Amino acid sequence: MKSSVSPSWDVDSILRVGMQSLLDLFDDSCEGTLAVDDQGQVAWINDKYAAFLGLKAPEDALGKPVEEVIPNSRMREIIQTGKPILLDIMMIREQPLVVMRIPLKDDAGKVIGALGFALYDRLQRLKPLVSKFAELQWALANTQKELAQLRHTKYSISSFVGVSPVSLELKHRARRAAQLDTTVLLLGETGSGKELLAHGIHAASGRAGKPFVGINIAAVPETLLEAEFFGVSPGAYTGADRKGRDGKFKVADGGTLFLDEVGDMPLQVQAKLLRVLQEQEIEPLGSNKIIKVDVRVIAATSHDLKQLVADGKFRSDLYYRLNVLPIALPPLRERRADLDALCEHLLEQIAKRTGMPQRELAPCARAALAAYSWPGNVRELRNALEQAGMLTDNLSLKAENFAAFLPIVTEGATPPESADTTKQACTVRPLAEAVAEVERKLIKSALESTGGNKASAAKMLGISRATLYQKITEFNLLSN
Template sequence: MDLFSIQKSAQEVAEAISAVLNVDVTIVDANFNRVAATGEYKNLIGEKIPKNCSFESIAKRKKPEFIDNPNISQKCMECSLKGSCAEMATIGYPIMNNGELLGVIGLIAFNMEQKKKIQKDYDSLIVFLNKLGDLLAGNLKYTKTITELTIQTEEINMIIDGLGNGIICTDNGGIIKFINSKAEDYLKIKGETLVNKSIFEIIPDLKLDFKKPSPIEVKVTVNNKRKSFIIKTIPVMIEDKNVSNIIEIHKTSHMIRNAYKLIEGQNSITFEHIIGNSPKIMEVKDISKKVAPSKSSVLLRGESGTGKELFARAIHNSSDRVNCPFVAINCASIPDNLLESELFGYEGGAFTGARKEGQMGKFELANGGTLFLDEIGDLPIHLQPKLLRVLQEEAFMRVGGKELIPVDFRLIAATNRNLEEMALDGEFREDLYYRLNVIPIHIPPLRERIEDIEILSEYELEKYCNKLGINSKYFSREVQEAFNKYNWPGNVRELENAVEYLVNVVKGEEINFENLPYTIKKYFLDNKDKTNKSGKLKDIIEDYEKEILKSYLKTYGDTTEDKGKIASILGINLSTLYRKLAKYNLQ
């Protein structure tokens, strides 16, 4: 930006000086183009001054000069008008701003009276020109600032106008300062007619507490029809003071309502809800707590029914994203042709059967929070590079969309499949595997945390008795031993289902072995055929106990230290372990 951007102001300054001092004035910019002038030079505004004019020397030295008799002055020896210059004397003064040359202002005498005046008052005129130079520099800076602010405001308005949400900006009293086109479209109103009006005139039912922003559902009359919107207020704070408010307006859809239900606290699972005190489960809890504050991806590994989603929710609720959504989707439960739109969402009319208003996807719903992709091993191969791109770029496009939508979520994935083998077989992308496997957490099966079975079964028993409104029950010793020795292929989920079954079918207080589900009883009958012929429950259990001990000795070793570890895993005293080893001749 140069002096021509304030040409009108420069010309007014030149004419004012000329009228007061009765001399002519010329103002040129840093490229020696005449910006303003009076008298004989007024019709030359916009043209360059003569080549090698004394103004060039003044600009180069950045110091004021007095030129007497330009036609014979040594300072004008190189000027292209030397010998034909009509000027009798000139004072030139550089216009500066923080060391930068903006131009030169000159007082010009075309007769002896004007010449005597600028000679006589030279010192005071230099001071005067210095102030005028500062005035012009300040005016230019002001104009530049206003222009930049105008551009910035227009850019911000265009950005806000292009957002997918309706936006209304108000002061603290609810007086509207700005409204974007999306809000106009939602409410069927013209924004320019609403500026300086109260937001409550448009939405009478709106009850907002600007100090406590939270999403609420509001009914608004639009074209004589009641429509539902989700509205959220965001206070604008400067130095801890609320200076204005941004009101977001979302069209209500089932998906958005579900998202806000998630935000409002349905993810209440914490690590305290994960029952168990065995060394293995405590180790997994400890790792999970440590990584919870991170944004890094987590891959939960474990058999079906081990509680992978519980850990995912507990990690989310121990992070700084706890007040944002936890969005879960099972990659195996949705048909391949629908999964992409579920994840990415879609624009209206993107495909046959698509809603005309479009739909948000799980990526958008999880923005700011956590996205849990269960059964990630079942994610179709054609969607894997698209997921990888979202993780790398933190942005995505809806199906049928043309604009990138920025997104910030923490990914937690879970699988019971061998992703390494799948990657080798070309069934799972290796690059996505490494992107997911940043923090791998292995959740042990129930058979490896035998010492937790009793506390888990008692917890589930109490839970279902209360839930079903049934008097308290208890497990017989034979049932508890059977629970400890059963291999639980369905893990914690199978144990939970078994206890719920027993609470429903057992009418008395005591739950006995014969009450157990068929699959559990069949397991012991099958083991009876392999290990003993008596068919007695005591013999069946003892044979199974012997096999368990043999397996643990083989896995962990038979030193004193190894036996101490086995006793700890089994939740029994070391002396009890030695007694059992002696009983089964396993010393």
């Protein structure tokens, strides 16, 4: 039998009281409560939230766009979509907050505003979540910092070791290129230091605080080169990343893009690169969207681009676009005066990297290295020094330590890199004999250039005066 007593509360009353109790509970237990109108302007904020945000009074926020009060607020998103975000984490003043946002609707279902609640320490069960988020944020910040450091230059122009006139002129041109925000073309043999100089030009330029991004064109498959350059839109082709991927031009935006071995670029990609250089805009693969970029290009090649143009393997218009400010790097054989400084610098680097003792070069080793033509340039020199150090425990490297892998070619003979493999035009002499001849010539030249001043000659040669006297007697130079 049903009761005839009417309930003292109807459903609407219970809902109203429930909603009010819920709002009071949130207002009491939350660290902040905020309401915005349908235009995204702050309509109400409680005292605690205003104080947390650094406001003198809640009235200071009223009528302002919510983004002015909370820069990364998503309240406007709630108004636009009409959908709540029941649990989110937001950073405010370097403090992670757990937040909840709900839309406010009238009787017709129209969104008339939104409520936001900021929660933290009071909810003990959410502490592990907040702590984990803070930990992830810290890790992300450190990763981004490390990535930014990797994108910056490793070398300066002074890292190009050399005191010879040709090296000093090269560094002067590089510093001038750094001040001119234009395309640079570095020309030189493999191993002559093109990438190092590119780093240095960027580091001395107005773009030094922005990324330095390098790509070796010869090392990237032709089918992937466009994607590497211009990026890929989400789902552009089968196997493409669903999130898409930025190309090197986008990554280098505001900074410098170093194109190593540009002479190996396919003709199809050359045309697209030309357009980017002219228009400073890219179009990712699978996208119709044009993206503006601000990138300074430094290109490098060990090929003769003029010959490639003549052979139809390199576009002439791209060549002229790249060849705005050419800088030719001399091979090591043309700057032998830098050999001693280079060896000392490289031996220091090798010792730091390998943990081996610091090595030095004996005079006979210096003479042996000076007699070689170095087809692999500085890269080959580094390899020779490292190999020699690995093969002996002596702190002083002598000529015989290089004999196993470094032939000494007599003066006037055909260089090893151009000799016929079946008929060697060069004649290889016994190492001791070749070294002695080179030493004699160097000492004689030093004495002549110093007018017979033995102290100055010894200093020039990097040997002691006693060693010089010994060599003069050994080579019978007293009468010369």
